[in-house]
Amino acid sequence: MRHETMRGTPTVMLVDNWTDLWRVAVVGALTYPALILLLRLSGKRSLAKMNAFDLVVTVAIGSTLATILLSRDVALIEGFAALVVLLGLQLAATWLSVRSRTVRRLLKSTPTLLVRDGCLLDGPMREQRVTDEEVQQAVRSQGIGDLSQVAAVVLETDGSLSVISAAQAGDWSALRAVEGATTDWRP
Known part of the structure; x- marks a missing residue:
């Protein structure tokens, strides 16, 4: 004052x-x-x-x-x-x-799939306003240097990115409630 x-x-x-x-x-x-x-x-x-x-x-x-x-x-x-x-x-x-x-x-949003089997999903990434660089940073922070080794990247409801490696994907049951993830795309 x-x-x-x-x-x-x-x-x-x-x-x-x-x-x-x-x-x-x-x-x-x-x-x-x-x-x-x-x-x-x-x-x-x-x-x-x-x-x-x-x-x-x-x-x-x-x-x-x-x-x-x-x-x-x-x-x-x-x-x-x-x-x-x-x-x-x-x-x-x-x-x-x-x-x-x-x-x-x-009250809450649903998690969204941004990467599937190493491929960036442009539509969901654009809708959620997430850049390639942000996804790549999340993958690198998990010690993965090759996107082909990534089964999925999920934008969680709190805004964090979860990375699931291909080696640890299991039966994909953790992706059941994720928007854009369906069981028919897995072998």
Whole structure:
């Protein structure tokens, strides 16, 4: 914040109001452990690798926490209530997605096949906005130097790339739920 001095020269004020600074410290000290407790109670799913749904919830929680800390207009108990509601909704949505295929499809994307038997699949790669270089990097990171040694590369729901070597493809049962993977293309 800039404040004017008597001569009209702007100066930077480090603390505008000591009471507000103490409020942030106290509310932060109370809110942070409460958030950790709520996250622990909501289960490991809340802290797992994020898909789009998880990212939205995480951003909402972060925004709520910032509002609780910085806004005098939000009472501490209202902030706690907002965090409980957000985490409760996430818990309910993930609980429902485990039990309902329809809810799961609404909330989460499906994995997509990007490489099949060493061949890059241009259509799915274009649809998912994945470049050849990104796929090649994922293959290299698995210690594979030849695409012909790759049975499949899958873009997972969290945005990561899974590489399955031809030597470890097995019966392909792990690809059952992958978009673009069908059992009729395997020998």
